[in-house]
Amino acid sequence: MGTIFSSAAALFITVPLLFYILVFTIVKQLTRNHKKALNAAIYLTTFVLVISVHFLIMAIWESSYLFVIILFMLVTAVFFTFLHWKTREEIIYGRVFAGYLRLNFLMFSFFYISLLLFGIITRAKNLIFSV
Template identity: 60%
Template sequence: MIVFITSLAAIFIILPVLLYALVYYIMKQWTKNHRKAKGAAINLTTFVLILSVHYLILTIWSKSLLWVIILFILFTAIVFTFIYWKVKEEVNYAKVFKGFWRLNFLLFSAIYISLLIYGAASRAVEAIIFG
């Protein structure tokens, strides 16, 4: 059972879009609400995207930059909260966290795709040059 769970986790870390699709489908069937299904899928996939970016960096450059990722997330939270406060002049923490988490989904999706392309291209170049 442990092997199955770790294998499933590895698949979702390698391809977080599968997790998004699975969570969206399950929540859509359960709640019959597109908006809630999309929100649940984004919320869960964001955490997995962060892990995916970490493991892609680890695979490409053979070093853990988890501390940089955590600092990036904290910096994003600070900037997002500051901008929200400047615009609304009051901080609603639930809305700030929801917006910050959704922003992280977009940012880490873009970083994930960029790292996938960079990693594939760099491995292809290495294979051509050293192959």
């Protein structure tokens, strides 16, 4: 049982798009609501993307920058909350948190794709020039 769980976790961390599709499909089948399924998939996949970016950074630079990632997320949360307060003049915590998770989903999707391409290009360049 532990092997199945660790294999699934490794698969989803390696390819977070599969996790997004799985969550979306399951929630869509359970609720029959496209918007709820989309939101649930985005919110849950955000955490998987953060972990994926961390492991991509570890694979590329062989060093952990988890503290920097968490610090970046905290600074983003403060900035996002401040921006929400300036525009709405009232902080509605549910909306702020939902918007913050969506913003993180977009940013970490971009980071994931960028790091994936950077890693592939770097490894290919190392293989070509080491021969």
